[in-house]
Amino acid sequence: MAKFLEYVPGESFLHRMNPVVKVLCALLISISCFCTGNLIFLGVVLVMDFALAASCTMMRQAAGLARAIAIFSILLALIALLTTPTGPQLVALPWGYLGWGSVVAAITVVVRLVACAIPLFLVMYVTQMSDLANAFCKIVHVPYKYAFTFTSAVHFIPVFMNDMSGIMEAQTARGVEFDGGALKRIRLMVPLCVPLLISSVRKTNSAAIAAEVRGFNLRTCESGFKEYPFARLDAGAIVACVALVAASIVVSMLVPPLF
Amino acid sequence: MIEFKAVSASYDDEMPVLKDVSFTIDDGDFVAFVGTNGAGKSTTMRLMNGLLKPTAGEVLIDGVPTTQLKTSQLAAQVGFLFQNPDRQICCNTVRDELLFGFRAQGRADAHAEARVDAIIEQFGFDADAEPFLLNRGTRQLLALASIIVMETPYVVLDEPTTGLDFRECAKVMDIIAQLHAHGTTVIMVCHDMEVVGDYAQRVIAMTAGRVVADGPTFQVLCDRSALDATHLLAPQIPQISMALVENDPARADTALARANTVDEMLDALQAQEGAMSCGEVS
Amino acid sequence: MLCLKDFSFKYAESDRFALRDINLAVPDGCFVGITGAAGSGKSTLTYAMNGIIPHCYPGDFFGSVIVGSLDTVDASLTDISRLVGSVCQDIDSQMVASIVEDEVLYGLENFGVRTDEVEVRLTDALEAMGIADLRTRTIDSLSGGQKQKVALASIIALRPKVLLLDEPTAELDPASSLAVFELLREYAHHHQTTVIVVEQKIALLADFADKLVIVEKGRIRFDGAPADVLAHSEELLEIGVNVPRATSLVNGLRQRGLYRGSAVRDVDEAVAVCEEVLA
Numbered sequence: 001m002a003k004f005l006e007y008v009p010g011e012s013f014l015h016r017m018n019p020v021v022k023v024l025c026a027l028l029i030s031i032s033c034f035c036t037g038n039l040i041f042l043g044v045v046l047v048m049d050f051a052l053a054a055s056c057t058m059m060r061q062a063a064g065l066a067r068a069i070a071i072f073s074i075l076l077a078l079i080a081l082l083t084t085p086t087g088p089q090l091v092a093l094p095w096g097y098l099g100w101g102s103v104v105a106a107i108t109v110v111v112r113l114v115a116c117a118i119p120l121f122l123v124m125y126v127t128q129m130s131d132l133a134n135a136f137c138k139i140v141h142v143p144y145k146y147a148f149t150f151t152s153a154v155h156f157i158p159v160f161m162n163d164m165s166g167i168m169e170a171q172t173a174r175g176v177e178f179d180g181g182a183l184k185r186i187r188l189m190v191p192l193c194v195p196l197l198i199s200s201v202r203k204t205n206s207a208a209i210a211a212e213v214r215g216f217n218l219r220t221c222e223s224g225f226k227e228y229p230f231a232r233l234d235a236g237a238i239v240a241c242v243a244l245v246a247a248s249i250v251v252s253m254l255v256p257p258l259f
Numbered sequence: 260m261i262e263f264k265a266v267s268a269s270y271d272d273e274m275p276v277l278k279d280v281s282f283t284i285d286d287g288d289f290v291a292f293v294g295t296n297g298a299g300k301s302t303t304m305r306l307m308n309g310l311l312k313p314t315a316g317e318v319l320i321d322g323v324p325t326t327q328l329k330t331s332q333l334a335a336q337v338g339f340l341f342q343n344p345d346r347q348i349c350c351n352t353v354r355d356e357l358l359f360g361f362r363a364q365g366r367a368d369a370h371a372e373a374r375v376d377a378i379i380e381q382f383g384f385d386a387d388a389e390p391f392l393l394n395r396g397t398r399q400l401l402a403l404a405s406i407i408v409m410e411t412p413y414v415v416l417d418e419p420t421t422g423l424d425f426r427e428c429a430k431v432m433d434i435i436a437q438l439h440a441h442g443t444t445v446i447m448v449c450h451d452m453e454v455v456g457d458y459a460q461r462v463i464a465m466t467a468g469r470v471v472a473d474g475p476t477f478q479v480l481c482d483r484s485a486l487d488a489t490h491l492l493a494p495q496i497p498q499i500s501m502a503l504v505e506n507d508p509a510r511a512d513t514a515l516a517r518a519n520t521v522d523e524m525l526d527a528l529q530a531q532e533g534a535m536s537c538g539e540v541s
Numbered sequence: 542m543l544c545l546k547d548f549s550f551k552y553a554e555s556d557r558f559a560l561r562d563i564n565l566a567v568p569d570g571c572f573v574g575i576t577g578a579a580g581s582g583k584s585t586l587t588y589a590m591n592g593i594i595p596h597c598y599p600g601d602f603f604g605s606v607i608v609g610s611l612d613t614v615d616a617s618l619t620d621i622s623r624l625v626g627s628v629c630q631d632i633d634s635q636m637v638a639s640i641v642e643d644e645v646l647y648g649l650e651n652f653g654v655r656t657d658e659v660e661v662r663l664t665d666a667l668e669a670m671g672i673a674d675l676r677t678r679t680i681d682s683l684s685g686g687q688k689q690k691v692a693l694a695s696i697i698a699l700r701p702k703v704l705l706l707d708e709p710t711a712e713l714d715p716a717s718s719l720a721v722f723e724l725l726r727e728y729a730h731h732h733q734t735t736v737i738v739v740e741q742k743i744a745l746l747a748d749f750a751d752k753l754v755i756v757e758k759g760r761i762r763f764d765g766a767p768a769d770v771l772a773h774s775e776e777l778l779e780i781g782v783n784v785p786r787a788t789s790l791v792n793g794l795r796q797r798g799l800y801r802g803s804a805v806r807d808v809d810e811a812v813a814v815c816e817e818v819l820a
Contacts, residue, residue: 214647215651215694223658394580422741491716499808525793531819
């Protein structure tokens, strides 16, 4: 059972790509989403995202992620909806009106966020954190300490989520009802952050010591045993993603806005 | 009464963790579940308070299927001690921690206050102490106390003695034994066969999601096939007793074969030895 | 090899000595079991042996701790780590990788093991722990016993002279606990490694250790061969240390005057004593 943001082993081309290239490509795809406000282009990127997810059998995770981000971006979408009075009028508002343009703007916000986030999260699912850290050290020469800080932080996310669900379970068994409104849920969950915080401090402390007695201080960028060569696949992926960014810029310059 | 009727369960709808498990736990029982990690013991415990619902079959608490009740409702009937007390403890003082269950269930009245005071007295806690600053054994006791204080008719304990030293373990188990003596039905998962032998009345042995043996404690713990199937060792005295019978099958009818505790075995050995030296004299 | 001399330690934040006047010598290749009641100072003792004290936990340090030729106060933690491999209590937070193989590689990479030797060390360590088939599995998918073996493999790959384990079987069931101890004994025997284990499961310790150390309130109360230490079963129970039932039985026989030989440490020895009594 794969947990949130945890590496899922596989042999797909995404798995085999160079970790640095994966991150670069994910960033390029995200950039392309912000270069244009064209809904059709963003839609195409979104479809591409899902195609990528399908190529490494990560459809279920991608769909879940898309839903989560869509829910989070609803607030932004609402703001866009109420503050972009363009297109044919639908509803009059005291400070303007709500038109077809507003609806498109709201949808664009959601699609853009989902389309730009999926590739970044996919990278987490198809790359081992240790590979990511080692590759960034070896290729980009990021100091190992920073790479390690980042990977440990990500490494601990599922551990903490696991802890949190364990804590919530324990409280449910004592009669706390977590179902109900979001506000009530949050109110009930706040006191539970204490046990979580305490176990986190304990865990990070012992993790730091454990790393130290395994020679953490000796580690340099050259320590990694595995090599991360660039393959033709990686070059192809970079070319494709650069082309995508170029296309988004062209689209935003040439295609006039819908409204 | 807790009834499992042909219960199967799984966490992700793919791999069944429990397969066709049936048993009945009567009021006043003291049952220990034994087996290796992954045998399905913890899953069985979670089914009892509705944290997990069966994918097939039924779990009935006093005749009511757990599917009809929320875990928060079941909490009034089934007290549940988790393996790790740190996941359970969440209040700033010992007193608040003990009151937490009553508050969660909306029953924080004068009776609750009195119960909490009585428990603080019984366990010898410092009511204003900060739970997180207590040592591991005391935190485990506090977690246990916060379950006992609710006076639920059933108490489910998932490895109550793991991580405790000998003295703490004895203290926790004695409190559980007292609780049982006062009529509470106790169900526990335990890896320490000596503890199981000392306290449980009945043992249910599980392996790979199935029940392989179910009966009086030492009957199960001395059942070779059940022990082999569950990769368990009997407590040491039954092991010695089995070895002695194996060495000389004529001992099968003597007290040696029935000795389960150190004292029983000492008496049995002394009696045998005495009988033999008498025989020599006459 | 490993030697503590008049060692006392007080944590900076505490006003009480965690350990006091510890004198302990561990010969090469010895399998040492350390036990004691909660809060007796067992863990502090392991921290002193692997240099975490004084390097990570400051405090008042008296006497000396010598590992091989290193004085733990003068040597760096990294240099001590080359000699003493430690497996901590909390396995989950010790793991740095998501795949078994990478977890074992981590230490090898850090200590700069030559590239052509890495593969040999990796396979040897996995085989010694009987987990060669788990090499490419995600750590997340493993059982507690398997994880413990991975943690052990990642340390023995570094080929330390001393293996230090803090409650390695706390979370394990009896079968996996026994398996871990058997692997440890086998490995230590083959590689002439000193093993020091802190453990609550007295029956396991009594069975596997060459030397048993009982800590009580920051001092060493008993230190000797398991059977000799366990002969004091009543004092041990009094200070919160369990005694195997087999030992209690034989000690009972001695008290009742039915047996005059020495104390035993496991079931097999107890059965032999019973047969002697019955003969």
